[in-house]
Amino acid sequence: MSKLTDTHCHIQHEKFKDDLGETISKTEQKMAFTVVSGANKEWNRKAIDISKNSKNIYATIGLHPIDAEKMSEKEFNEELDFIEKNANNIVAIGEIGLDFHWEKDEKLRVLQKERFVQFLNLSKKINLPVVIHSWDAEKEVLEILEKEKMKKVVMHCFSGNLELMEKALELGYYISISTIILRSKSTRKLARDCPLDKMLLETDAPYLWLDGKRNVPWNTEYAAEKIAKIRKITKDEVLEATLNNAKKIFGID
Numbered sequence: 240m241s242k243l244t245d246t247h248c249h250i251q252h253e254k255f256k257d258d259l260g261e262t263i264s265k266t267e268q269k270m271a272f273t274v275v276s277g278a279n280k281e282w283n284r285k286a287i288d289i290s291k292n293s294k295n296i297y298a299t300i301g302l303h304p305i306d307a308e309k310m311s312e313k314e315f316n317e318e319l320d321f322i323e324k325n326a327n328n329i330v331a332i333g334e335i336g337l338d339f340h341w342e343k344d345e346k347l348r349v350l351q352k353e354r355f356v357q358f359l360n361l362s363k364k365i366n367l368p369v370v371i372h373s374w375d376a377e378k379e380v381l382e383i384l385e386k387e388k389m390k391k392v393v394m395h396c397f398s399g400n401l402e403l404m405e406k407a408l409e410l411g412y413y414i415s416i417s418t419i420i421l422r423s424k425s426t427r428k429l430a431r432d433c434p435l436d437k438m439l440l441e442t443d444a445p446y447l448w449l450d451g452k453r454n455v456p457w458n459t460e461y462a463a464e465k466i467a468k469i470r471k472i473t474k475d476e477v478l479e480a481t482l483n484n485a486k487k488i489f490g491i492d
């Protein structure tokens with residue numbers, strides 16, 4: 240039995256449109272399980288479609304902060320309703336969060352924060368974990384999560400510093416290490432210091448692979464190899480721990 244997991248990918252991306260069926264069957268065969276993440280209206284619906292037709296592919300749905308801030312209030316509320324109606328079809332709300340890398344406008348940053356809190360309130364209402372996107376906003380994201388007393392949290396593709404990772408760990412959150420570890424020294428440092436029982440693996444496919452090539456869910460194996468080498472343990476130990484952690488946070492048997 241495979242112990243491979245990918246807790247965050249976007250195989251509903253158009254880069255998979257020519258071989259989606261094949262990608263799905265390979266993913267089902269090679270992986271213990273996989274989580275397909277929505278980030279906009281179209282991807283949310285496709286993530287649910289994929290997971291409904293699969294035994295071991297699960298969905299999370301949400302809005303990337305830039306997509307969230309672009310919506311009218313009506314449109315945003317409709318998407319919140321859509322998520323609530325699909326609570327039984329998903330394992331978490333996400334990705335959601337803050338992106339201050341792409342958004343420099345102070346007013347729109349405030350709007351991002353407001354809508355982020357609305358998502359957090361929904362997660363409390365339907366009792367599901369949240370999967371967090373944060374770029375150049377890790378400190379703000381953690382402050383909000385703490386203030387809102389969030390308990391079940393995954394820091395997707397975490398790119399904060401060690402101090403911020405410590406903060407996230409203190410709050411009991413999971414740190415998701417992506418395949419970017421193969422080319423990022425700072426991610427290698429996080430993977431060295433993050434306790435194994437709080438670590439997850441992801442690709443963020445089709446993103447974050449080498450030479451701009453398309454990433455695929457089973458590439459988490461290379462991330463696991465790298466982590467094993469850094470920590471001087473076996474790849475199997477990394478796969479086993481990350482599988483157990485993913486089952487626990489997403490409530491998968």
Ligand SMILES: [Zn+2]
Pocket residue numbers: 247249276278334443
């Ligand atoms: Zn993503």
